[in-house]
Amino acid sequence: MDESGAPPLRTFVLKVVNRCNINCDYCYVFNGPDQSWRTIPVRMSVDVARAAAKRIAEHVDAHRLERVDIVLHGGEPLLAGPRHLADVLQVVCDGVGAAVGFELQTNGILINAGWLDLFEQFDVRIGVSLDGPPTANDRHRLNHRGRASTDAVIRGIELLRSRPGLFAGILAVVDLHDDPVEVHDYLAALGPPIIDFNLPHATHDTPPHRTAPDEPEYGRWMSRVYDAWIGADTYTHSVRMLEDIVALSLGAHGSVESLGLAPAGIVVVESDGSIEDVDTLKSVQQGAAVLGLDVFDHTFDQAVRHPAIQRRLTGASALAGECRRCPLVHVCGGGYLPHRHSAARGYRNPSVFCQDLTYLIRHIQATLPA
Numbered sequence: 001m002d003e004s005g006a007p008p009l010r011t012f013v014l015k016v017v018n019r020c021n022i023n024c025d026y027c028y029v030f031n032g033p034d035q036s037w038r039t040i041p042v043r044m045s046v047d048v049a050r051a052a053a054k055r056i057a058e059h060v061d062a063h064r065l066e067r068v069d070i071v072l073h074g075g076e077p078l079l080a081g082p083r084h085l086a087d088v089l090q091v092v093c094d095g096v097g098a099a100v101g102f103e104l105q106t107n108g109i110l111i112n113a114g115w116l117d118l119f120e121q122f123d124v125r126i127g128v129s130l131d132g133p134p135t136a137n138d139r140h141r142l143n144h145r146g147r148a149s150t151d152a153v154i155r156g157i158e159l160l161r162s163r164p165g166l167f168a169g170i171l172a173v174v175d176l177h178d179d180p181v182e183v184h185d186y187l188a189a190l191g192p193p194i195i196d197f198n199l200p201h202a203t204h205d206t207p208p209h210r211t212a213p214d215e216p217e218y219g220r221w222m223s224r225v226y227d228a229w230i231g232a233d234t235y236t237h238s239v240r241m242l243e244d245i246v247a248l249s250l251g252a253h254g255s256v257e258s259l260g261l262a263p264a265g266i267v268v269v270e271s272d273g274s275i276e277d278v279d280t281l282k283s284v285q286q287g288a289a290v291l292g293l294d295v296f297d298h299t300f301d302q303a304v305r306h307p308a309i310q311r312r313l314t315g316a317s318a319l320a321g322e323c324r325r326c327p328l329v330h331v332c333g334g335g336y337l338p339h340r341h342s343a344a345r346g347y348r349n350p351s352v353f354c355q356d357l358t359y360l361i362r363h364i365q366a367t368l369p370a
Helices: 046-063 082-099 115-120 136-138 150-161 181-186 217-231 240-249 280-285 300-304 355-367
Strands: 013-016 068-073 098-105 124-129 167-171 194-198 266-269 274-276 292-295
Touching: 013 046, 046 068, 046 082, 046 300, 068 082, 068 194, 082 098, 082 115, 115 124, 115 150, 124 150, 136 150, 150 167, 150 292, 167 181, 181 217, 217 240, 217 355, 240 300, 240 355
Parallel strands: 013 068, 013 266, 068 098, 098 124, 124 167, 167 194
Antiparallel strands: 266 274, 274 292
8 A cells, every 4th residue: 555545556557549440339438428539649659658667667666566467458459550569568568577467458350360479479368349249249349331340350269269378358248139148158159268248338417228217127137147157067257247246245355346345456548648547437528537647747656646546446435325325335336436427426326227236236146155
């Protein structure tokens, strides 16, 4: 902890590219209310990466951290090109040293053998975004000409699987139009170690799509995924949201920032070197992630002490009163921060998915040992 008592940051998201080769209709970066991507560099320069690495190294040394995770993100990070991304990885390795583990989140379309060589050289684990079979994925994840992307993504995943240890998992966004068991089984057949299901980003002012407003439709959807996941002996993958609910229900720690009350030690470095709050806050409103800090003039300890970051580190005290009184708060954590927002009350609201999380948690807890 620093002198204020705040826990250190452990995950640093580097926005290495601020453009994408597909146009997902739900994208909070390019199709959300915050359009700041239009005014910052397309690529993170090597100088920005070097400055970020210096600040990360300072943070590692100050807090005696054995390891930090650096996530290369976008947009689509592979649009940086292999030579530039290799330069970024090298300056980060040189600056931070052995304490760093790399991950990269991609849509998978540009993956080829050359990229695999680079990933192996720097020990980068790769997560791929895919919402399910073509009927699900190609509803939202189309290229800029409106053409389907699924076949190209599957080719990328097959290439990743040809090199053991590179494939980190699949990230999928829940859509009520799709059959949850079909989506789960399709993704599971691709052999990911982990499947991350994300609820669609929404706020109280822009609520999520529902066919029945008073029904926990997303909770029921994920409950069917849970039943399929635990009901088959052949699956070896993790479904992170569900695994975390199990762990938190049994008194253990979770692993995702969207559940539980543990501090979320994540910060973002934009392509221009700005230090920002979690980038999913761009789904809330213009400037919601802005801290007014950058890697050239500020340390990550200064970021930790920023009131917006403190909001994510103080547990139940930052939640709405009805959340603090709820017996499930140690599991749901009040829901993911962007999903709590309203213009009237800021972030002191229950999640827009409160009824869904309640349904899902109770469904899972009913299967656990007493």
